[in-house]
Amino acid sequence: MMTSIFNSLMPLVLCIALGVGLRHYRFVPDAVWQGIDRLNYYVLFPSLLFLSISQAQVVLSEFGSVVMVVAIVLMLATIAMIVASRLGVSHDNIGVYTQSAIRFNTYIGLALVVSLFGNDGLTLYSLIIAIFIPIINVISVLFLTVHQGLSPKRLMHNLMTNPLIVACILAILVNLSPVSMPTAINELMRLLGTASLPLGLICIGAGLQFAGLLGRGLPLVMMHALIRLLLMPALAFLVCGMMEITGIGRQVVVLFFALPTAPTAYVLTKVLGGNHALMAQIISLQTMLAMVTLPTVLWWLL
Numbered sequence: 001m002m003t004s005i006f007n008s009l010m011p012l013v014l015c016i017a018l019g020v021g022l023r024h025y026r027f028v029p030d031a032v033w034q035g036i037d038r039l040n041y042y043v044l045f046p047s048l049l050f051l052s053i054s055q056a057q058v059v060l061s062e063f064g065s066v067v068m069v070v071a072i073v074l075m076l077a078t079i080a081m082i083v084a085s086r087l088g089v090s091h092d093n094i095g096v097y098t099q100s101a102i103r104f105n106t107y108i109g110l111a112l113v114v115s116l117f118g119n120d121g122l123t124l125y126s127l128i129i130a131i132f133i134p135i136i137n138v139i140s141v142l143f144l145t146v147h148q149g150l151s152p153k154r155l156m157h158n159l160m161t162n163p164l165i166v167a168c169i170l171a172i173l174v175n176l177s178p179v180s181m182p183t184a185i186n187e188l189m190r191l192l193g194t195a196s197l198p199l200g201l202i203c204i205g206a207g208l209q210f211a212g213l214l215g216r217g218l219p220l221v222m223m224h225a226l227i228r229l230l231l232m233p234a235l236a237f238l239v240c241g242m243m244e245i246t247g248i249g250r251q252v253v254v255l256f257f258a259l260p261t262a263p264t265a266y267v268l269t270k271v272l273g274g275n276h277a278l279m280a281q282i283i284s285l286q287t288m289l290a291m292v293t294l295p296t297v298l299w300w301l302l
Helices: 004-025 028-054 059-086 091-102 106-145 153-158 163-176 183-206 220-243 246-256 264-271 276-301
Strands: none
Touching: 004 106, 004 153, 004 276, 028 059, 028 106, 028 163, 028 183, 059 091, 059 220, 059 246, 091 106, 091 220, 091 264, 091 276, 106 153, 106 163, 106 183, 106 220, 106 246, 106 264, 106 276, 153 163, 163 264, 220 276, 246 276
């Protein structure tokens, strides 16, 4: 089993390491990295989500218990952030810590799910993404703008222009429609989606930032990261047990909560005026720690 876990994780680690090396030796200019990341976020990754969800041979209601587990754990994490804001966490930082608690690195998650659980795992994981990406984005925007006076119009604009949300909504509509997508369109989505995961992992490596992390705030950031990467998957495992969810459903849900936070959280934090420097450090630290915690969680889970 450890060999299977190692073989699944090592290509991901090497892709991230490749991104670190390419950025360090300036093989690709910084402006080009931004363009690659934008291409992946707006075109390639939505294509992968669209194809996976639109072709899923399942009904959402069949996974009601799994959806409920994810909702419960996310709700508990959100409540914990509300309590933290009442205990003195600054307005600039509360949105950062909230995103680091509830957002997830979809690139790493999809790559692991495909490697470990095949098409069944990919379908379930894609459905979780389709349901919770909009919810997580709403919560993130609310916490980032709570001190600014939230405009419902601005919130709706941010959500309806999010390419991942748009791809998920369109894919669900296509899945429910009796009309099949043309073969040429499906093949186009497949080709674009195939490029998404390795490119996304390389961009993660290129975007790692550790400058300023080794300061007085490191113990808090480290504790928060370990809670995110170890305690939350343990909580998900416990809730799955309470709801009698076993097999691939439990495995995918626990893996979902064992993932580090999403690199896209940095962009949202910067746009909405949060502490984007702290967000970059947390993303980098969680990504590196996950190379240790993910094998531990997977070994225990599988």
